[in-house]
Amino acid sequence: MPASRLGSAGKESGLMSVLSLPRPYLLFLGDVTDLSYAKTAAGLRDWVPDQCVAEWALPGNPLRLGLPVMNPAEAARAGARALVIGAATMGGALRPAWVPALLEAMEAGLDIISGMHMPLASIPDLKSAAERLGRQLIDVRRPPADLPLGTGRKRTGKRLLTVGTDCALGKKYTALALAQAFTRAGAKATFRATGQTGILIAGGGVPMDAVVSDFLAGAAEALSPDAPADHWDIVEGQGSLFHPSYAGVSLGLLHGSQPDVLVICHEFGRKRIIGLDAHYPIPSIEEVIELNLMHARRVNPDVRVGGISLNTSKLSEDEARRAIETESRRTGLPCADPIRGGAAFDRLVEACLEPEAALAQ
Amino acid sequence: MPASRLGSAGKESGLMSVLSLPRPYLLFLGDVTDLSYAKTAAGLRDWVPDQCVAEWALPGNPLRLGLPVMNPAEAARAGARALVIGAATMGGALRPAWVPALLEAMEAGLDIISGMHMPLASIPDLKSAAERLGRQLIDVRRPPADLPLGTGRKRTGKRLLTVGTDCALGKKYTALALAQAFTRAGAKATFRATGQTGILIAGGGVPMDAVVSDFLAGAAEALSPDAPADHWDIVEGQGSLFHPSYAGVSLGLLHGSQPDVLVICHEFGRKRIIGLDAHYPIPSIEEVIELNLMHARRVNPDVRVGGISLNTSKLSEDEARRAIETESRRTGLPCADPIRGGAAFDRLVEACLEPEAALAQ
Structure with missing residues (x-):
């Protein structure tokens, strides 16, 4: 895929306070x-x-x-x-x-x-x-020195944020795949990176977990500045509101991103939060939707859920198809594994781009 | 008030990763x-x-x-x-x-x-x-260099956290007054400071808003370590889950503090979030309770609300009494202005210390 399809942070967009490689x-x-x-x-x-x-x-x-x-x-x-x-x-x-x-x-x-x-x-x-x-x-782990404080000011343009039931289950990949698919569908879209690998791919961004906490929301605001009304920033999510180590990062990013659309990322079958000795169960997709929407509405009352990105990497093709169909039926939302793509992913992309498509599911 | 009544962070408690002055x-x-x-x-x-x-x-x-x-x-x-x-x-x-x-x-x-x-x-x-x-x-604005990542591990001892409908309305003062009142009531209590003035008062603590965001919850965990079962850490809250600039700090502190009791701090009559050009209304006390409990239950299913700390500094004595009574009746929770103290504050302290007292309100 040509890099231009993912857009490019930094120089061309004239961003302040954002790394440019x-x-x-x-x-x-x-x-x-x-x-x-x-x-x-x-x-x-x-x-x-x-x-x-x-x-x-x-x-x-x-x-x-x-x-x-x-x-x-x-x-x-x-x-x-x-x-x-x-x-x-x-x-x-x-x-x-x-x-x-x-x-x-x-x-x-x-x-x-x-x-x-x-x-x-x-x-x-x-x-x-x-x-x-x-x-x-x-x-790329070191954030820019001149990050602003968050202002909560409503910005122009549209934003999609990937959020998760846990860390490390496909939020970056989902955002990249959506940015690519949006562009393929004729929409203007820029992938906005919030972690080191994403920043290398995008050629810029902000490593959110390295930002001083007072500037979390401000960094996210700087990452997706005012844009034309029909332009989408596809923001790479970080952590999870339910992760007892990193939820603060997730909330700062959620507020600062002012998302119009959330895509919920989940790994099929994962039962407990990773990286902890203590047992923390993975929250249900419904809980993740509810809590993310409660926070996101604070900065954008019109925020909606575009659908579910289901990581089915541990399943066979058949099992994955069944899991995706079951999850979609259960939640009433488009569901797809972006790595597998296919018609399910096309429907997820459509639903993110067009609210009417989501409602018709 | 003797300093010993507020306890002392740092050396005597053997805290790691916490400033000691x-x-x-x-x-x-x-x-x-x-x-x-x-x-x-x-x-x-x-x-x-x-x-x-x-x-x-x-x-x-x-x-x-x-x-x-x-x-x-x-x-x-x-x-x-x-x-x-x-x-x-x-x-x-x-x-x-x-x-x-x-x-x-x-x-x-x-x-x-x-x-x-x-x-x-x-x-x-x-x-x-x-x-x-x-x-x-x-x-004291500079955090310790050796902060750990959050683990989510349940710690011994009891914790109270002051949370707010906004910034700058009395979370520090409320925590200080509660720590003092707990001690006066014969409980073991230590004030845990999370901002610069609080750190100077306590002789130690962590300036949460200056912590690198990855370490937010870990810093809060380090601030209130394992303690005897009957000991209370009274943790100074920061920001608000509803503040579009600082909510990430508030959530990291909430998760890391694992509070058993929340005290909701609010300024009577404040209509909009301070410090922003954009208009953000102050959330209702009920919304603040709901969202804080949803997050706090993630790390401590038994968390409860002790009551409301109402800043009535702009009211006359009579107006303040009426406002406190009205708020207490409306919410069914003990309500007091710690600066005014009195019987209402004694009831709030009792309710924080004794769940039965709260239920009997």
């Missing part, structure tokens, strides 16, 4: 040989292939993403403006073995972009090389 | 001649007089709080451990005229505590003097 990218895989540790790179390849000039791994690493293989000098000649660290490590630390490669990239004229916990500038060799060469070291 | 204080008034710009100092004098060794103003400033007047050397000899900047300026910047006084305090052996926006260490003369003399420059 240099693109296109050279995807760096380091010495990571397992694709599950190179999800960031794989996500970029899948969602913004025309922003991915090439891939590059350390010598001897056989991992390939299917892009042209180039070293930094070759990638720079081919138009790349930044190297993205597309590999992850346990603990989020940068491996010392990667540093010479990053220095080589800066020498070749590339900025460095990282989504790791450890700030790039905390590595003295990288910091001094960046200063000497005039390159940027960009940590 | 050196006390007692010398209260510094600078060149501020208007008491309304010295509210921090006045609040400390009122709530923790035995932690206030003395007051000190710049030469020629006639403002007095009624404490002994001492210079830093005298205050240090009288036991003071820190100078608190008890005066405020428009914009939160520190006045250059104050710097020599702060240097004199450090020379006399005192640490410096500030609740201003501008970090103390951003003033080179203060920074170098602190390093040279081994003094602390403590900004």
Whole structure:
């Protein structure tokens, strides 16, 4: 899919207070040989292939993403403006073995972009090389410094927000798939990223969980500014109002996004909130709808639910179809798994775009 | 009121991840001649007089709080451990005229505590003097560096949280008054501070609005750790679930506090949310109860509403009494203005301590 279809945060939209990344990218895989540790790179390849000039791994690493293989000098000649660290490590630390490669990239004229916990500038060799060469070291986990406070002012344009019964069940993927489908359907739509992988895909955004809490709603407001009346911002959700660790982030994002449409994301069969020792049951979809609408109406009385995005990745094709049909019948809402797509997803997209379609379900 | 009645965050309770301030204080008034710009100092004098060794103003400033007047050397000899900047300026910047006084305090052996926006260490003369003399420059707006993520684990002991229909209507005052009244009634109670003035009063706490949003609930959990079964943490609320700028802070604090009892704070007659150009009506007390309980039950199914704290500061004595009675009858809950105290406040305290009392109202 061409990147333009997902829109682009930052420069072209003239956003303040939002990260804006240099693109296109050279995807760096380091010495990571397992694709599950190179999800960031794989996500970029899948969602913004025309922003991915090439891939590059350390010598001897056989991992390939299917892009042209180039070293930094070759990638720079081919138009790349930044190297993205597309590999992850346990603990989020940068491996010392990667540093010479990053220095080589800066020498070749590339900025460095990282989504790791450890700030790039905390590595003295990288910091001094960046200063000497005039390159940027960009940590997408670090929010912009000039975030405003939330104002609650009603903005022009339309907004869709993905919300969840839990963390890590498809809110980003759903928002990306909806932005793509909206554009395909002829609507103007921009994916608005709120987490590090989303920000790399969009070329900008705000890492909501790293924002100082006083500025949560203001950051979300800055992320989806005034727009033409027929333009959709498709905002990547974070956390869940029902998650005892992260609900504050979800509420700040919900208020600041002023959504016109909510899409409820759920993983079929998940029984308990992940990442906690304490047992917290997954709330019902109905509870999630009720509580999100109560809060969203505070900033937009006309907010409605577009439908349900059901993650059926653990089901067979047949089981998934049945689960989707059952959930749709039970709730009276369009339901689809965006990864499986198909007619169910088309109906979900229609319902999000056109309230009448949703009511006719 | 003796400070010990409000308990003390920090060292004695062995809290991790929570600010702990050196006390007692010398209260510094600078060149501020208007008491309304010295509210921090006045609040400390009122709530923790035995932690206030003395007051000190710049030469020629006639403002007095009624404490002994001492210079830093005298205050240090009288036991003071820190100078608190008890005066405020428009914009939160520190006045250059104050710097020599702060240097004199450090020379006399005192640490410096500030609740201003501008970090103390951003003033080179203060920074170098602190390093040279081994003094602390403590900004109570800056949260501890080692905050944990929220776990949702049920903790021992009891917790009361003040929540509001808006910001700035008495959540801190209500929590302080309840902590004092609980102690007077023979209960073990500790005031837990979540904003800068509260932190100065308590001698510790976490400035919730300055916490990185991922750690909101974790910070609130750290603030009120496991305690004996009959001990009450009285947690100072922040913001409002209905405030479009700050609701995320309120929800993180609500989840992390795991309250057993909520006290709803409201200002009589306030019609719209303050601090916004956009018009947001004040929610009804019933809406505030419903939404706070929905969220609070997620972390503590047994949570209940103790009653209503009604700010009647704009009413006459008679009007206030009628307003309090009307609100109590209308909602079926104990209602009082803690500043006015009296029998209504005693009933509110009883209802918070004893669920049976609340039901019998």
